[in-house]
Amino acid sequence: MSESSVESASELDPTAWGHKWGFADTEFVVHDDGAVELTGKRYLLSGYKMYHFLPYVEEVLGIKLDLDDLNQEIEDKFVAPSIRNEGFCRAVENAFDPGQVSWDERDRLLHSHGQTTTDEVYRVLYDRLERFADMVFYPESEDDARRLVELAAIHNVCLVPYGGGTSVSSALALPPSEKRMIVSVDMHRLNRIEWIDRENMRACIQAGIVGMDLEEQLRRQGLTSGHEPDSIELSTLGGWIATNASGMKKNRYGNIEQLVEQITLITPSGVVEHRDALPRVSMGMQPQLLFFGSEGNIGLITKAVMKIFPRPEVTQYGSLVFPNFKLGVGFLRELSGTDFIPASIRLVDNIQFKFGLALKGQSTGFAVLKERLAKFYVTRIRGFDPDQMVAATIVMEGSKAEVDYQQSNLNKLAGKYHGVPAGADAGRRGYMLTYAIAYIRDFVARFHVIGETFETSVPWSNIHRVCQAVKEKAAEQQLAWQLPGTFYVSYRVTQVYHTGVCIYFMYGLYTRGIKDPAGVFGRIEKSLRQTILDNGGSISHHHGVGKLRKEFVPQTMSAAAIELLRGVKKSTDPRNVFGVRNNVFAD
Numbered sequence: 001m002s003e004s005s006v007e008s009a010s011e012l013d014p015t016a017w018g019h020k021w022g023f024a025d026t027e028f029v030v031h032d033d034g035a036v037e038l039t040g041k042r043y044l045l046s047g048y049k050m051y052h053f054l055p056y057v058e059e060v061l062g063i064k065l066d067l068d069d070l071n072q073e074i075e076d077k078f079v080a081p082s083i084r085n086e087g088f089c090r091a092v093e094n095a096f097d098p099g100q101v102s103w104d105e106r107d108r109l110l111h112s113h114g115q116t117t118t119d120e121v122y123r124v125l126y127d128r129l130e131r132f133a134d135m136v137f138y139p140e141s142e143d144d145a146r147r148l149v150e151l152a153a154i155h156n157v158c159l160v161p162y163g164g165g166t167s168v169s170s171a172l173a174l175p176p177s178e179k180r181m182i183v184s185v186d187m188h189r190l191n192r193i194e195w196i197d198r199e200n201m202r203a204c205i206q207a208g209i210v211g212m213d214l215e216e217q218l219r220r221q222g223l224t225s226g227h228e229p230d231s232i233e234l235s236t237l238g239g240w241i242a243t244n245a246s247g248m249k250k251n252r253y254g255n256i257e258q259l260v261e262q263i264t265l266i267t268p269s270g271v272v273e274h275r276d277a278l279p280r281v282s283m284g285m286q287p288q289l290l291f292f293g294s295e296g297n298i299g300l301i302t303k304a305v306m307k308i309f310p311r312p313e314v315t316q317y318g319s320l321v322f323p324n325f326k327l328g329v330g331f332l333r334e335l336s337g338t339d340f341i342p343a344s345i346r347l348v349d350n351i352q353f354k355f356g357l358a359l360k361g362q363s364t365g366f367a368v369l370k371e372r373l374a375k376f377y378v379t380r381i382r383g384f385d386p387d388q389m390v391a392a393t394i395v396m397e398g399s400k401a402e403v404d405y406q407q408s409n410l411n412k413l414a415g416k417y418h419g420v421p422a423g424a425d426a427g428r429r430g431y432m433l434t435y436a437i438a439y440i441r442d443f444v445a446r447f448h449v450i451g452e453t454f455e456t457s458v459p460w461s462n463i464h465r466v467c468q469a470v471k472e473k474a475a476e477q478q479l480a481w482q483l484p485g486t487f488y489v490s491y492r493v494t495q496v497y498h499t500g501v502c503i504y505f506m507y508g509l510y511t512r513g514i515k516d517p518a519g520v521f522g523r524i525e526k527s528l529r530q531t532i533l534d535n536g537g538s539i540s541h542h543h544g545v546g547k548l549r550k551e552f553v554p555q556t557m558s559a560a561a562i563e564l565l566r567g568v569k570k571s572t573d574p575r576n577v578f579g580v581r582n583n584v585f586a587d
Contacts, residue, residue, distance in 0.1 A: 062486035114167030163239035169546030207238030226253025393430035462536035
């Protein structure tokens with residue numbers, strides 16, 4: 001189970017919001033005294049009043065929120081009538097149990113989008129989508145998946161794989177130009193661990209399993225997969241592979257392409273897989289490598305063989321405070337070449353550092369004195385500027401000896417860059433904040449604020465250039481569109497590599513009075529992405545391309561490389577059964 005939860009999975013209501021992010025027992029609410037609270041018992045942030053939340057939002061956006069002027073969600077959401085391929089419908093009716101097929105309008109709408117803010121969530125809540133799933137199908141076995149693909153190929157029906165619905169690249173947005181019947185293939189019922197091989201430390205896992213459920217099942221065996229993306233509570237193994245995902249603890253366990261040894265893919269041309277799961281193999285060109293980042297374009301991922309690990313003896317949190325972002329990056333750069341890199345380390349800029357402080361509750365008693373002393377030490381004795389200082393949150397895992405070694409050397413190296421240890425509690429709270437960010441997006445949307453995140457991978461030499469260029473471009477766009485308030489931009493380094501890092505940007509815009517706010521926001525986002533590419537960043541680190549970034553693909557690979565991929569698609573799926581049209585296959 002994810003460490004985001006403060007109670008066991010069995011004690012929590014799994015009901016999801018549906019169109020919005022996360023679980024229905026959890027949302028940010030405003031009290032009469034202006035304090036914000038996260039409801040439920042699911043997260044460390046839940047259950048206490050945050051008096052600095054709204055003032056922080058107003059400060060960074062340069063506006064005054066009107067708490068009575070709410071963005072009104074559309075209650076009766078439009079869903080177009082289903083397009084029916086009658087031959088296919090009869091074949092499905094004859095081949096499968098009725099409980100595996102859904103024509104329900106709400107079910108169809110839920111399967112017609114992912115979690116991309118402007119192109120999907122904002123439109124389904126406050127406007128309308130352009131294209132809808134015509135049917136939702138739930139395979140319950142690999143044979144079901146194989147038979148469904150065969151029928152779709154025979155009857156010329158479009159299939160769209162659906163996992164956790166957490167895509168933030170418009171990969172689940174259905175192509176408006178698709179005239180065929182679209183069937184969303186929900187993989188959630190393929191959710192078992194088929195076998196565990198303890199001697200070789202691998203497991204065969206069905207692709208529809210949700211990350212949190214996978215970890216809970218492995219935990220009972222004293223094991224872990226080690227893969228912990230921000231979306232672990234909702235995303236699936238198949239989705240991790242299809243997007244080439246990264247987990248927060250990749251330093252210890254690796255990214256998804258390093259964790260998976262074998263994948264089974266059902267295509268219209270047959271089953272594509274390696275015969276055996278092996279640690280490494282030199283067998284010539286490996287088709288399986290094409291499945292990572294395939295984004296639903298070539299088939300249904302039904303299962304995978306993954307590495308598994310013993311659960312760590314110790315998990316220890318920590319945090320460090322640095323005088324400024326440049327020194328924090330210098331610390332990470334030197335850390336990347338050492339033998340004491342923790343499972344996770346993330347460096348937030350000053351704006352996000354203040355954001356974390358804004359989400360704290362009101363301290364009482366001795367805690368007040370402790371906080372005052374800490375602030376006095378950092379700002380008065382060490383001379384840190386509150387408007388420049390940044391923080392790193394740390395997770396160390398392994399044996400007690402490993403963790404002690406990491407802790408000692410991390411603090412020693414941090415001192416070289418004027419870093420100050422800030423305690424385990426701050427580290428744990430900072431790490432867990434990740435799970436609340438998407439809830440914050442949906443909360444502030446009610447007050448006419450559109451917020452989004454995007455990420456990139458950047459060489460060490462380009463980190464500061466990319467961050468500065470994005471801030472400058474955002475300010476330029478603010479003026480060009482004559483937008484109210486201030487365009488909010490902040491960033492954090494979330495992954496450290498030998499040659500560079502992943503930078504995760506957060507940005508937001510007050511949209512009251514703006515015509516077509518989602519459209520304006522989307523165009524600004526594209527300009528920011530182009531700025532990243534122009535300054536040496538990548539198209540994406542782990543979110544993928546989908547349709548959101550399709551126009552940038554020619555800048556990331558040669559024309560011959562694109563045609564090679566299209567040739568693979570044509571040979572495995574000549575009738576374009578998997579017609580979701582992401583990445584190089586987009587319209």
